[in-house]
Amino acid sequence: MSASSQSAKSKKDESFLGRLGGTLVRRKKATEVSDLHEEGKNAINAPMLPSGKDVHPEDTLLEENAERIMLDPTSRDDPKFKDLLKVLIDWINSELEEDRIIVKDLEEDCYDGQVLQKLFEKLSGRKLNVAEVTQSEIGQKQKLQTVLEAVNELLRPHGWSIEWSVDSIHCKNLVAIVHLLVSLAMHFQAAIRLPEHVSVRVVVVKKREGILQTALVNKELTSTTEMMMGRFERDAFDTLLDHAPDKLNVVKTSLITFVNKHLNKLNLEVTELESQFADGVYLILLMGLLEDYFVPLYNFFLTPENFDQKVHNVAFAFELMQDGGLKKPKARPEDVVNLNLKSTLRVLYNLFTNYKNSE
Known part of the structure; x- marks a missing residue:
């Protein structure tokens, strides 16, 4: 990374630190699960060719x-x-x-x-x-x-x-x-x-x-x-998108109003739900604002550069939600990153339901 790039990134981080107001503390689950590993299988269980x-x-x-x-x-x-x-x-x-x-x-x-x-x-x-x-x-x-x-x-x-x-x-x-x-x-x-x-x-x-x-x-x-x-009850967003698309903008407007009420405290604003939450940054900052704590910048990618970093951010935001007592979102981080509207709406509506009266 060039000196000018490092300087620019440093200034950006400092500006966020200024907005966030200082040192950061967070309650973190001490749960760690090892990654899936592949083990060798003997011939009887291993795949084989049809010969x-x-x-x-x-x-x-x-x-x-x-x-x-x-x-x-x-x-x-x-x-x-x-x-x-x-x-x-x-x-x-x-x-x-x-x-x-x-x-x-x-x-x-x-x-x-x-x-x-x-x-x-x-x-x-x-x-x-x-x-x-x-x-x-x-x-x-x-x-x-x-x-x-x-x-x-x-x-x-x-x-x-x-x-x-x-x-x-x-x-x-x-x-x-x-x-x-x-x-x-x-x-x-x-x-x-x-x-x-x-x-x-x-x-x-x-x-x-x-x-x-x-x-x-x-x-x-x-x-x-x-x-x-479809094998079990579809939720409100399935019905909304399939049978009442005209009401979709009303729901989106309500959610945008809700998130901006809190993100504006950091001089941030959302206009597009589909894209602006896809990298997980706004989700993380929003959870910190809703729960009244500061999130350490070293725990997530402030400017994610690839798909994996975005998935890390969204997954981290989901952990914060569970730390706050919310159920695990019925969405995969990958769905949010891939701009899946229903997944993003489900996550945000869950926050709206639990924090709509928060100041």
């Missing part, structure tokens, strides 16, 4: 007419699939934080039924009659059987397709595990935004007359947000 000679010898132990499904290698490395895994892992860790459970890998952490049991109990408010700790394979499968029976009894009447089984989960079938978690997240209206249009290719191995047959099949894990949200 008989590439099938692992252990697959010949399949019973007649039985089948095994495994993830294709190209799908395992797909960015959208990885994004879905991260969203699900972060969601589970958020839900089970009080139980001090940290999930790092869905295959390794969900196969024995312990995490799935705790997650279902937390979401449903129903206690399952299962052993707390089960080390043996028989005990693990018995626990899985109880958990999945409860899940299936809950989901099946609502039209959910059951794409999992005790054996597939216990065999660490990642596609089956993801299907199950996505269905639970949508059914319980999890405060997350699942990535749209995530599909994977799987290798299906079947045994017919003693001969192994393989084929590649596409599996859809998520569709559009609108279709996924």
